[in-house]
Amino acid sequence: MIEVSHVSYKYRGGNLMRFPDFSLRKGEQLLLLGQSGSGKTTLLHLIGGLLRGYEGSIKVDGVELRDLRETELDHLRGKKMGFVFQRNHLVQALTVQQNIRLAAWLGGVREDEQHIHHLMDVLQLTEKRKSPVNRISQGQAQRVAIARAVANKPVVILADEPTSALDDVNCNRVIRLLMDIAHEVQAALLIATHDHRLKNVIANSVELK
Amino acid sequence: MNILVLVWSYLKARPLNTLLNTLLLALGIAVIMVLLLFTRQLQDKIQSNARGxxxxxxxxxxxxxxxxxxxxxxxxxxxxxxxxxxxxxxxxxxxxxxxxxxxxxxxxxxxxxxxxxxxxxxxxxxxxxxxxxxxxxxxxxxxxxxxxxxxxxxxxxxxxxxxxxxxxxxxxxxxxxxxxxxxxxxxxxxxxxxxxxxxxxxxxxxxxxxxxxxxxxxxxxxxxxxxxxxxxxxxxxxxxxxxxxxxxxxxxxxxxxxxxxxxxxxxxxxLFSIMGVGMDVLSAMAAVLIFISALSIFIALYNSLKERRYDLAIMRTLGATRFKIVFTILLEGIFLTVAGALFGLLLGHGVVGVVAASVEEIQKAGISGIVFYSTEWIILAGSLLLGLLCALVPAIQAYRTDISEVLGGN
Known part of the structure; x- marks a missing residue:
């Protein structure tokens, strides 16, 4: 699903960053470990097509990202990728349910009614589905963000520090949720983090320096 | 979920702002509409009365x-x-x-x-x-x-x-x-x-x-x-x-x-050149109202865009193309101005209707609120353009937003 080889990237006016090679198959899980400033987020954004202009090769679902035009990248993101961030940024103007359904509309995918209901059920959001997102708890917001990331049944899930701000109990809960959901939709799960607690759960890791 | 729900939700999330902007524009349009209804009908009547x-x-x-x-x-x-x-x-x-x-x-x-x-x-x-x-x-x-x-x-x-x-x-x-x-x-x-x-x-x-x-x-x-x-x-x-x-x-x-x-x-x-002075003053007032409302809509969109940079970045990660984002913002501007214009037209007809119904002299002159002119389509089209114009700069900014930078800036 993800193949990274000989990738380097240079911000304008910054140093050249080199990234280790790795690959991730369908349903596999991998940690991208490293301290702040080691380039975890940069690599994650490169794989997500949010940053362009890398050297080397990044393939997602067999497609070399460099060869895609901007709109093709948008479509790839919408259909094949799901993103989870440390800040579970939700669209404040919308309800829980609308935030999840937003993914289908923006990704240009038909709303899979059954899948969405199932997700809300699994993530215990059904009761809150019509609540505005500014009236739900942090934990619920995190679950909405996860539901939104997998609403379109992506083949890869890219998570950026999903647990760093959480205590042990919640950290454990969120990582389990992510893994379960990834497993359910058979997606490859790539987590960029400096949170070493996750090593106890996911054995595969790549260290960035 | 579709674009109308999204735009409407954004507008609904700032009800006072939306109301103020719509109302400002509606007032400007209503003044123009009242002027139009009075002068056109008066001119028509005068012409048909003096015919022959x-x-x-x-x-x-x-x-x-x-x-x-x-x-x-x-x-x-x-x-x-x-x-x-x-x-x-x-x-x-x-x-x-x-x-x-x-x-x-x-x-x-x-x-x-x-x-x-x-x-x-x-x-x-x-x-x-x-x-x-x-x-x-x-x-x-x-x-x-x-x-x-x-x-x-x-x-x-x-x-x-x-x-x-x-x-x-x-x-x-x-x-x-x-x-x-x-x-x-x-x-x-x-x-x-x-x-x-x-x-x-x-x-x-x-x-x-x-x-x-x-x-x-x-x-x-x-x-x-x-x-x-x-x-x-x-x-x-x-x-x-x-x-x-x-x-x-x-x-x-x-x-x-x-x-x-x-x-x-x-x-x-x-007679018309004498009345024209008063009409010009009123038209100028209406123009000022419309200008202020346009400015207000522009500022509202511009400010809300700042708050929404992260929203837009997230939407891009969900697969939204730049054009979808731009279109959403343009539509928001258009929605405000067209709603304002529609309300203004209605208000204009209403005011003339009420005045005509309560003042006998106006009724005698044969002026009514339920006369419609093709100029109203021009006003609607103009308000659509105004909305586009107000939303243009915010939309361009949204287009240029670097998603990676916004997402990384937390």
Whole structure:
């Protein structure tokens, strides 16, 4: 699903960053470990097509990202990728349910009614589905963000520090949720983090320096 | 989920802001709409009322007053002119037709006009019921008069001197309604027609029938003798035989007779240029309102975009193309301005409707709130463009947003 080889990237006016090679198959899980400033987020954004202009090769679902035009990248993101961030940024103007359904509309995918209901059920959001997102708890917001990331049944899930701000109990809960959901939709799960607690759960890791 | 739900949700999330912006624009548009409705209808009415009359001849005085009095029937006469002078003028070779009018009385604010039936026929007036007046003190009334004063066929009434209500009552003579005109949307809807002789008799002027064996009958009022120096009328409405009339007649009349000639076309143009100043001031005010609302909408979109940078970045990660984002923002601007414009148009029609319903003078002038002009489509299209314009800069900014930078900036 993800193949990274000989990738380097240079911000304008910054140093050249080199990234280790790795690959991730369908349903596999991998940690991208490293301290702040080691380039975890940069690599994650490169794989997500949010940053362009890398050297080397990044393939997602067999497609070399460099060869895609901007709109093709948008479509790839919408259909094949799901993103989870440390800040579970939700669209404040919308309800829980609308935030999840937003993914289908923006990704240009038909709303899979059954899948969405199932997700809300699994993530215990059904009761809150019509609540505005500014009236739900942090934990619920995190679950909405996860539901939104997998609403379109992506083949890869890219998570950026999903647990760093959480205590042990919640950290454990969120990582389990992510893994379960990834497993359910058979997606490859790539987590960029400096949170070493996750090593106890996911054995595969790549260290960035 | 679709774009309308999203845009609507964003607008709903800032209800006061949305309301203020819509209302500001609506007020500006409403002012323009009220102006448009009044001036257009007034212009139309004035044009249709002055149609077929090239020149009005009355007693010396203000030419504008002569026009206001004798064509629109909203002012007092400048005085009377001798019948024999009018007869002489009517025989002029440049004159095609000449219609004498004798004014003086009214019934509850509606003017009674002594005239031959050629005058209402100038406006293609047809009878809805009854017949034209034949004998003295028989009247034919306009449709508005019948409706507003509840007059029916065969009703009797007495006239009052002057045009306003509460003038001296001429109680000794009773008028009888013998005909009611069809509504025509012109000034004749507000008039009461009778013979010139009736008007004279109400004012106690002796009217001796002409003895055609000894005297020649008047060419204007055939029942009396020509050259009768005791008889007077208020005015003479003239149609030229040729364009030469316009060149020669007014000057001839003003220089060689005791009468005054006034051209409806010229005087109404003058009237509009006087009113135009007020209209310009109001239009400028409306323009300022619209400008402020546009500015306010721009600022609102610009500010909300700052708050929404992260929203937009997230939407991009969910697969939204740049164009979808841009389109969402443009649509938000368009939504605000078009809603404002629609509300403004409605408000404009409503205000004119309410004013027309509560002020009788406005109603008399035939102005209504439920007249629609193609200009309203232009206003709607213009507001759409305005919305696009207001949203353009925020949309361009959204287009240029670097998602990676926004997402990494936490």
């Amino acid at each position: 009359i090239d020149l009005v001849v009355g007693a010396k005085g203000s030419p504008l007053q002569i026009i206001l009095c004798n064509i629109f029937h909203i002012d007092f006469p400048t005085g009377n002119i001798p019948l024999y002078e009018a007869e002489k003028l009517a025989r002029n070779r440049l004159v095609k037709t000449a219609i004498p009018l004798a004014l003086g009385d009214s019934y509850e604010g509606y003017r009674i006009i002594g005239c031959p039936k050629e005058y209402p026929e100038l406006y293609q007036a047809g009878l809805a019921e009854g017949r034209w007046y034949q004998k003295d003190f028989e009247v034919v009334i306009g449709a508005t008069v019948a409706r507003m004063r509840g007059l029916k066929m065969g009703d009797h009434f007495t006239s009052a001197h002057g045009l306003s209500q509460g003038g001296h009552e001429h109680e000794e003579h009773h008028f009888t309604v013998t005909g009611i005109l069809k509504p025509g949307g012109t000034v004749i809807d507000n008039l009461i027609f009778t013979s010139i002789e009736s008007v004279w008799k109400v004012h106690d002027l002796p009217v001796q029938p002409v003895d055609t064996s000894r005297q020649q009958a008047s060419n204007l009022v055939p029942s009396v003798a020509a050259g009768d120096s005791t008889k007077e009328i208020t005015s003479l409405l003239i149609q030229y035989r040729s364009p030469m009339g316009a060149v020669q007649l007014p000057r001839q009349i003003n220089q060689q007779t005791s009468m005054q000639a006034a051209s409806p076309a010229f005087e109404t143009a003058r």
